[in-house]
Amino acid sequence: MFCDEALDAVDAIAAGDLTPDGRVAAHLATCPNCAAALVSARALEQLLARRPVPAAPPQFTSRTLVRVRRARWRSEQFLDLGFNVAIGAIVIAVVAGIWMLVHRSGLAAVGNDAVDLFGRGLVTFARRVTPSLPLYAGATALLVTALGIWWWAERDAAL
């Protein structure tokens, strides 16, 4: 057996993963270099096993949770921003599309006539309604009072 072969097995033997068979055991008994390597490997094994285990700092959990919440908040903000930007872009695209459609199809001229007609109708309606305005105001006040009483009675019943 060559030293290389024994030296390859030294760490496994020291870790307890390999039991030296007759050949390896015989070589380790006769070769001072390999025997020294085994002693050194065993010493290292003990040293590593005794290595202190660092404990997490006392405030670790709370600090971690703060960081997690902050990250979550940021990602939600990012998502919200993205959503709002997307909605804005869609609204602009729809308005621009309608505008282009109206202008290209000649509907704009028809639209102007419709706006004129609607405006004139609104003025006529206002002229007719103005004399009866106190009557309408009185009716609205009565309705609001009735609704208020009903809401108050419902609230009391719920309590």
Add this chain to the structure above:
Amino acid sequence: MDHGNERELVERCRQGDDGAFEELVDRYKDLVFALIARTVPDRSRAEDIAQDVFLRVHRGLPYFRGEARLSTWIYRIVANVCLQDQTRARGTVSLDDERGAQLAPSASDRQFSDFELRDRLEKAIARLPANYRLLIAAHYLKGVQYEDLAEALQLPLGTVKTQLYRAKHQLRRLLETDFR
């Protein structure tokens, strides 16, 4: 922690239960911190990285399928985060470490105290490649078996053992030469 409890905890976390996630952090913080602190010498940096790990755990929980144990999955995240951190920090050897190595006592004075011995060991471990350092850190933590390491690192069991033996061999050489 048994598999049923683990699943229940994961499920509660997935449903957005902050208390459940706090419980998860409490359960695994020592394992995660110990692993990281053994590979990253700076304690505040280690805490930062450990928090990063839990941040990733939080983000990844909706995709955790429960095929592996939760501890194994968390260990895998630790390994990835540590290796990424080492890659970023590669090539930056602390001057203090170098000076420490040069000022190490001569061969004629080898009666080191336990503290000095540990210091030499830590310096030698710091010189190992990142994957070896992680293996050494994890294997000598209570309860972390070869099988857990193999599953977490997605490596065959034999490869994990071989890499550990190589790491220890390299460590012995460092201790016998550079850090005498």
